[in-house]
Amino acid sequence: MMLKKTTLSLILGLFVMAFGVLPKAMASPDLPASLQCAEKGSEYYTIDLVTTKNIPGTGMASGKAVMKFNPNPFGISISKDGSYLHRLEIQISKAKKPGEGKFVAWVTTPELDKVKMIGSLNKEFEVSGTVEWNKYIVVITLEKEVPDENARMWSGPIAFRGLSRSGLMHTMAGHGPFAQEPCAKYGYY
Amino acid sequence: MQKFYPNTFFLLLIIAGCSQSLQAQHEHHNMSGHGMDMDTTQAVWRMPPMNMEMPMLPGMHNELPPVEPFLAGMGLQKEDIPFAKPREILELADGDTVELQASIVRRSLEGKDYVMYGYNGQYPGPLLKAPQNSTVVVEFNNQIEFPTTVHWHGLRHDYRFDGTLFAQDPVLIGESFTYELYFRDAGVYWYHPHVLEYIQQDLGLYGNMLVEPPEDDYYNPVNREEIVILDDILIDEQGLIPWGKSNPTHALMGRFGNVMLVNGKTDYQLNVDKNEVLRFYITNVANTRTFNMVFEGAKVKVVGSDISKFEEEVYTENIPIAVAERYIVEVLYEEPGTYPILNSIQAINHFRGEFYPHQDTLGMVTVSEHEVEESYTEAFNSLRVNEDVKKDIAEYEPYFDKPVDKKLELKVEVQNLPIPIMQSMELDTAYVPHLEWNDTMPMMNWLSTGKQVEWILHDPATGKNNMDINWDFKKGDVVKLRIFNDPDTFHPMNHPFHIHGQRHLVLNIDGAENPNMVWKDTSIIPVGATVDLLIDMSNPGKWMMHCHIGEHLDAGMMLGFEVGE
Ligand SMILES: [Cu+2]
Numbered sequence: 001m002m003l004k005k006t007t008l009s010l011i012l013g014l015f016v017m018a019f020g021v022l023p024k025a026m027a028s029p030d031l032p033a034s035l036q037c038a039e040k041g042s043e044y045y046t047i048d049l050v051t052t053k054n055i056p057g058t059g060m061a062s063g064k065a066v067m068k069f070n071p072n073p074f075g076i077s078i079s080k081d082g083s084y085l086h087r088l089e090i091q092i093s094k095a096k097k098p099g100e101g102k103f104v105a106w107v108t109t110p111e112l113d114k115v116k117m118i119g120s121l122n123k124e125f126e127v128s129g130t131v132e133w134n135k136y137i138v139v140i141t142l143e144k145e146v147p148d149e150n151a152r153m154w155s156g157p158i159a160f161r162g163l164s165r166s167g168l169m170h171t172m173a174g175h176g177p178f179a180q181e182p183c184a185k186y187g188y189y
Numbered sequence: 190m191q192k193f194y195p196n197t198f199f200l201l202l203i204i205a206g207c208s209q210s211l212q213a214q215h216e217h218h219n220m221s222g223h224g225m226d227m228d229t230t231q232a233v234w235r236m237p238p239m240n241m242e243m244p245m246l247p248g249m250h251n252e253l254p255p256v257e258p259f260l261a262g263m264g265l266q267k268e269d270i271p272f273a274k275p276r277e278i279l280e281l282a283d284g285d286t287v288e289l290q291a292s293i294v295r296r297s298l299e300g301k302d303y304v305m306y307g308y309n310g311q312y313p314g315p316l317l318k319a320p321q322n323s324t325v326v327v328e329f330n331n332q333i334e335f336p337t338t339v340h341w342h343g344l345r346h347d348y349r350f351d352g353t354l355f356a357q358d359p360v361l362i363g364e365s366f367t368y369e370l371y372f373r374d375a376g377v378y379w380y381h382p383h384v385l386e387y388i389q390q391d392l393g394l395y396g397n398m399l400v401e402p403p404e405d406d407y408y409n410p411v412n413r414e415e416i417v418i419l420d421d422i423l424i425d426e427q428g429l430i431p432w433g434k435s436n437p438t439h440a441l442m443g444r445f446g447n448v449m450l451v452n453g454k455t456d457y458q459l460n461v462d463k464n465e466v467l468r469f470y471i472t473n474v475a476n477t478r479t480f481n482m483v484f485e486g487a488k489v490k491v492v493g494s495d496i497s498k499f500e501e502e503v504y505t506e507n508i509p510i511a512v513a514e515r516y517i518v519e520v521l522y523e524e525p526g527t528y529p530i531l532n533s534i535q536a537i538n539h540f541r542g543e544f545y546p547h548q549d550t551l552g553m554v555t556v557s558e559h560e561v562e563e564s565y566t567e568a569f570n571s572l573r574v575n576e577d578v579k580k581d582i583a584e585y586e587p588y589f590d591k592p593v594d595k596k597l598e599l600k601v602e603v604q605n606l607p608i609p610i611m612q613s614m615e616l617d618t619a620y621v622p623h624l625e626w627n628d629t630m631p632m633m634n635w636l637s638t639g640k641q642v643e644w645i646l647h648d649p650a651t652g653k654n655n656m657d658i659n660w661d662f663k664k665g666d667v668v669k670l671r672i673f674n675d676p677d678t679f680h681p682m683n684h685p686f687h688i689h690g691q692r693h694l695v696l697n698i699d700g701a702e703n704p705n706m707v708w709k710d711t712s713i714i715p716v717g718a719t720v721d722l723l724i725d726m727s728n729p730g731k732w733m734m735h736c737h738i739g740e741h742l743d744a745g746m747m748l749g750f751e752v753g754e
Contacts (some may be wrong), residue, residue, distance in 0.1 A: 069701040071701055071702070072505075073714075074508070075511065075514075080483055080507045081533055081535065082533050082534035082547075083535050083538075085542075091358040134535055135544060170619075172538065178247070
């Protein structure tokens with residue numbers, strides 16, 4: 001339960017971030033670096049993984065999850081329902097090996113209704129896997145042992161998290177030309 | 190590339206003034222596309238149908254595209270225009286001559302009549318079936334309301350018959366031109382105008398060519414072959430939404446239709462036997478829509494694409510196909526029942542900031558209890574490795590790691606767009622998807638025209654753009670072209686990139702190597718992606734490369750190159 005709360009507040013936090021930043025961006029050129037100038041190629045879709053500072057040895061650490069093209073016969077990789085299919089390459093840097101347990105990477109939809117384990121990080125603090133969702137959160141937890149590959153939920157504390165770039169997409173209500181449209185009317189608070 | 194700063198831009202816009210307002214035409218304007226009473230002598234702008242739950246962009250109610258509207262057959266008595274018929278199949282032999290005429294036709298879709306165009310009074314145009322390595326002469330005659338040409342998409346033949354501005358002047362109204370086609374590669378190809386594609390092709394000027402290989406076992410044995418053309422068209426209760434006559438509307442995202450067409454019809458149907466294996470030759474001729482085709486209830490195997498078979502066959506659940514691409518797939522129906530063929534996508538609602546699943550039914554397939562006479566399921570159930578293709582492609586392997594010869598950056602520049610559009614776009618592009626599967630901003634898109642929007646192929650080596658670029662190559666050159674689709678441009682968009690007269694391989698996307706190659710003439714360049722193409726400059730002449738989205742092409746996105754002998 002505690003974990004769920006943490007995650008929910010994380011989602012809220014990310015939304016608040018998106019809400020707080022974007023209207024400001026409309027009015028002033030002081031865009032945060034991440035919005036001002038995208039990097040080239042798949043870098044544009046790279047997810048920054050931010051430490052929660054909950055785990056000893058991760059206070060100064062950071063990471064990234066690079067969304068890569070998943071080779072297939074077509075020029076775009078999507079699933080039957082039309083969701084993008086990516087290879088996700090996760091890497092954490094400047095973290096210390098935990099005294100006990102293992103770092104495990106997960107992806108979850110923002111509603112937390114679906115959770116998928118990507119796998120446990122190797123000695124180089126790296127792991128990769130595929131994701132079939134358009135909007136998701138990458139979560140790295142510290143687990144006592146590596147969970148079963150069909151694990152439905154993590155059980156250890158969250159060490160790092162980050163939102164896919166598509167999370168920047170949010171309702172236009174309340175912003176710019178739609179300033180008079182209340183966000184709440186469209187399900188955003 | 191830096192993102193522009195909105196405040197500076199707004200200032201510029203205010204100084205420059207923006208698009209015209211025509212209050213008079215908008216008295217009955219509302220969201221469902223109702224407009225003026227029908228006028229049969231001239232086209233009048235009316236807003237395209239829109240998603241009702243999206244509020245109208247404030248301050249935009251009176252905006253109209255600042256270009257002249259066009260509809261086909263204005264001033265003609267509708268009753269005098271003949272109805273188009275389904276396409277004929279023309280079985281051709283080497284040396285044959287075909288007559289092809291573009292003319293005004295009447296089309297019936299879901300019980301309503303529309304004035305459109307057709308080749309030989311047919312929808313789609315006649316299917317030209319010809320043996321590989323044959324030559325066919327086409328006597329073309331133009332009876333539509335514009336000058337036009339015919340481009341034979343994908344053929345590696347004589348550039349003088351390519352239908353581009355490098356090859357010929359447009360065929361004037363009433364006049365004729367003789368094309369000589371040479372079918373060098375087996376596979377499925379298509380023909381369409383290379384003048385005002387966004388109007389002429391959208392109105393129905395397209396048809397397939399099927400080039401048949403001499404080998405009996407070139408493809409797997411199947412019970413039946415189906416030639417399928419995917420398209421969409423934009424219609425409201427009053428009829429077709431007008432096109433911009435000299436510059437396209439929908440210049441940002443291209444014109445998405447709201448009615449899906451398979452072989453020019455809304456009610457594509459197939460009856461098949463249990464365990465029947467079909468080979469589909471699929472072509473996407475839409476102005477901008479990429480389809481994600483799903484054969485519900487069937488097993489699907491991908492066999493080939495634009496100009497060849499794949500090195501290796503693979504099973505798939507869905508077929509994403511961009512504008513002008515072709516895929517050859519084999520389909521097995523094992524269970525009796527009725528199944529839809531779908532376009533299955535995750536659409537975006539930018540106003541709500543959400544992805545949502547969306548499906549269009551493209552057609553229906555009924556599988557009977559009756560077992561198919563001859564079973565080809567065994568061939569279907571094994572995946573073939575095409576050694577002939579592997580051998581051909583292996584000859585180009587030494588070039589895979591060569592340095593990049595040419596680079597292109599894809600971007601867009603806009604001027605004089607209405608301020609609310611500029612503001613909304615700033616929000617809209619906080620995140621840009623790899624590919625736009627639906628019209629996420631129908632009003633803004635409609636109002637953006639080729640007058641305000643310029644799509645750009647930028648050559649960073651010379652600083653030149655679009656038709657100022659004229660690359661020189663020699664026959665036999667193997668050219669590595671690196672294309673970067675800048676995600677940080679004003680409104681990024683995927684581009685189906687077409688290279689005339691040659692064939693190319695997709696080497697890698699964002700550094701991820703392509704493990705299973707196929708010869709292409711059109712490849713998707715997703716937003717944010719860097720794609721390396723290896724072009725086999727095998728065919729001398731003066732050619733074009735361009736984005737195949739009709740509106741992007743008209744808004745500048747093309748360049749020239751010459752392959753010397
Ligand atoms: Cu384009």
